[in-house]
Amino acid sequence: MDLPVAFRTLADWASDSSPLYETLCRGIAEDPTLLDLAEEVPADRWAPHVTLSAVHYLLLNGADHPLARFYPSLTESPEDPTEAYPHFHDFCVAHTDDLIPLLRHRRTQTNAVGRCAGLYPAFCYIDQQTPGSLALLELGASAGLNLNWDRYAYEYDSKRFGASDATVTVHSSVRAGSPPLQQTPPAVNARLGVDLNPLDPTDATDAAWLRALVWPEHTERLDVLDTAIEHSHGNPPQVVGDDAVETLVKHADSLPRDGPLVVYHTALLYQLSQEQRTTLHRALTTIGETRPVWWLSGDGETEDPGTFGLEVTRFPDGDTVRLGRYEQHGRWIDWCQ
Structure with missing residues (x-):
C-alpha cells in the first residue's frame, strides 16, 4: 500500500x-x-x-x-x-x-486496554467450555497491559463485572446478544506476552510513547491507559522480545500444562503475510497435539471499518466459532452466540 x-x-x-x-x-x-x-x-x-x-x-x-x-x-x-x-x-x-x-x-504498539471489553466475554466463553485455570500467551503484546485483563473491572451498560478490587475499570456497552459475562473473572495460572519490540510500562519513556499512540480525542482511553500503566507497577506483565509466530511453540511449551492454553491477540493479523498466517496456524496445530489450546483472535476481519471480529478456534480439532465483534477500542460489543 x-x-x-x-x-x-x-x-x-x-x-x-x-x-x-x-x-x-x-x-x-x-x-x-x-x-x-x-x-x-x-x-x-x-x-x-x-x-x-x-x-x-x-x-x-x-x-x-x-x-x-x-x-x-x-x-x-x-x-x-x-x-x-x-x-x-x-x-x-x-x-x-x-x-x-x-x-x-518507534512502532505502532498501541496497548488499547479498552479491547479487553471484547476479550473478557471471550475468555468467559472459553472458561465455560473447558475445565482448569487458563494459561495466557498474548502475541504482539506491546507492553503487556492486556495480559492483566482478569485484574480489571468491566462496566457494560453500568453493570459491573470482573475483579472486585480493581483499580482499572473498562467501560463498554452490549449492543446485541447476551455475552457470557461472569461476575468473577476466570482463573489464570500463568501469563506471558511475546512482541518483536516489547515496551516496559514502568519505564517513563516507553509509557510516554504508549500515551502518544492514543488518538487525541480519546481522553477516556488515555485515562484508562494511565490507570493500567499505574497498575502495572504492582503487577508487571512479562513480555519477551521475540518473533511471536516463529517462536510460538517454544513459548507455549514454557507455560503450565495443568489447564487450557489460550493464545490470543488483538492487533496482529493485519501485520502478517499469508505465509506468516500459515505458519501461525501450523504452530497452533502442533501445540494442540500435546495439550488443549484455544486460539482467540480479537482482530478478525469485518465489513465495517473500525471494528474487530471475535472468534475462537479449538485445537486439535480446529473448529472455529464466531463469537461476535467489537468496536476497535472496546466502546461496544455485539455478541452472536
Missing part, C-alpha cells in the same frame, strides 16, 4: 471518532513534503500511525506550538480540527530533526 492510500485508509478509520486525525491524514496524503517525511518510517511499519504518534509524543512532552490548541488531549477547549492542517505542516517542518528518530525507531 503506497503512502497516500495508507493515510487515506487511516482517515476512513478515524472518521467516526477522531475528526482531527481524519483531517490530518487527508492533508498528509496530498502533501509531498510530509509524505517525504513519512518515508522515514521503515517499510515494515504502519507509517500513518507512527507519524501522527510521533507528533503527539512531542506535543505531550512539552513542544510549544500553536498546533497543541487542536488536541483535546492537551487542552479542554480544542479549536476546530478542520483548521488544523496548516499548523500540523508547520510543526513537522519546524521539528523535523526531533521527529526523524521517532519515525525511524
Whole structure:
C-alpha cells in the first residue's frame, strides 16, 4: 500500500471518532513534503500511525506550538480540527530533526486496554467450555497491559463485572446478544506476552510513547491507559522480545500444562503475510497435539471499518466459532452466540 492510500485508509478509520486525525491524514496524503517525511518510517511499519504518534509524543512532552490548541488531549477547549492542517505542516517542518528518530525507531504498539471489553466475554466463553485455570500467551503484546485483563473491572451498560478490587475499570456497552459475562473473572495460572519490540510500562519513556499512540480525542482511553500503566507497577506483565509466530511453540511449551492454553491477540493479523498466517496456524496445530489450546483472535476481519471480529478456534480439532465483534477500542460489543 503506497503512502497516500495508507493515510487515506487511516482517515476512513478515524472518521467516526477522531475528526482531527481524519483531517490530518487527508492533508498528509496530498502533501509531498510530509509524505517525504513519512518515508522515514521503515517499510515494515504502519507509517500513518507512527507519524501522527510521533507528533503527539512531542506535543505531550512539552513542544510549544500553536498546533497543541487542536488536541483535546492537551487542552479542554480544542479549536476546530478542520483548521488544523496548516499548523500540523508547520510543526513537522519546524521539528523535523526531533521527529526523524521517532519515525525511524518507534512502532505502532498501541496497548488499547479498552479491547479487553471484547476479550473478557471471550475468555468467559472459553472458561465455560473447558475445565482448569487458563494459561495466557498474548502475541504482539506491546507492553503487556492486556495480559492483566482478569485484574480489571468491566462496566457494560453500568453493570459491573470482573475483579472486585480493581483499580482499572473498562467501560463498554452490549449492543446485541447476551455475552457470557461472569461476575468473577476466570482463573489464570500463568501469563506471558511475546512482541518483536516489547515496551516496559514502568519505564517513563516507553509509557510516554504508549500515551502518544492514543488518538487525541480519546481522553477516556488515555485515562484508562494511565490507570493500567499505574497498575502495572504492582503487577508487571512479562513480555519477551521475540518473533511471536516463529517462536510460538517454544513459548507455549514454557507455560503450565495443568489447564487450557489460550493464545490470543488483538492487533496482529493485519501485520502478517499469508505465509506468516500459515505458519501461525501450523504452530497452533502442533501445540494442540500435546495439550488443549484455544486460539482467540480479537482482530478478525469485518465489513465495517473500525471494528474487530471475535472468534475462537479449538485445537486439535480446529473448529472455529464466531463469537461476535467489537468496536476497535472496546466502546461496544455485539455478541452472536
